[in-house]
Amino acid sequence: xxKAPAKAALCQACHGPAGAKPIMDVYPKLxxxxxxxxxxxxxSYRSGERSGGQSAVMTAQAKMxxxxxxxxxxxYYASQP
Amino acid sequence: xxKAPAKAALCQACHGPAGAKPIMDVYPKLxxxxxxxxxxxxxSYRSGERSGGQSAVMTAQAKMxxxxxxxxxxxYYASQP
Numbered sequence: 001x002x003k004a005p006a007k008a009a010l011c012q013a014c015h016g017p018a019g020a021k022p023i024m025d026v027y028p029k030l031x032x033x034x035x036x037x038x039x040x041x042x043x044s045y046r047s048g049e050r051s052g053g054q055s056a057v058m059t060a061q062a063k064m065x066x067x068x069x070x071x072x073x074x075x076y077y078a079s080q081p
Numbered sequence: 082x083x084k085a086p087a088k089a090a091l092c093q094a095c096h097g098p099a100g101a102k103p104i105m106d107v108y109p110k111l112x113x114x115x116x117x118x119x120x121x122x123x124x125s126y127r128s129g130e131r132s133g134g135q136s137a138v139m140t141a142q143a144k145m146x147x148x149x150x151x152x153x154x155x156x157y158y159a160s161q162p
Binding site: 028034037 | 115132
């Protein structure tokens with residue numbers, strides 16, 4: 001699996017190592033998820049289009065990410081077992 | 082893993098067998114996801130609170146589900162390898 005991008009530390013705080021152990025069970029696991037889904041949803045949070053769930057927190061996080069970050073983080077988590 | 086609830090056929094149409102093979106890569110895999118996350122998000126779609134992504138389709142699907150359905154489907158998909 002790929003090395004974690006630096007900004008994965010942001011995600012890890014809630015989704016856990018490799019996104020596999022979220023700190024709360026109402027948060028989603030990210031490991032092995034579809035990359036294109038992660039890209040689409042991160043951009044949806046970043047644009048503020050996504051509501052519901054933890055959208056307030058996720059929108060704040062996603063606004064710190066460039067398109068390159070989103071690509072790197074999505075392929076990192078998609079590649080985690 | 083548990084037997085699929087009857088209404089899993091609704092989900093399978095887009096998320097694939099055991100939710101592991103979505104028919105489009107912008108749809109999420111459901112297999113092995115946190116049960117409490119699936120319950121929270123299905124209820125969020127059902128109430129119309131969740132926007133972004135495929136919320137239009139998901140809201141229509143979720144409105145066909147009772148609380149018992151949501152529990153059964155969430156634990157089914159969470160238990161899939």
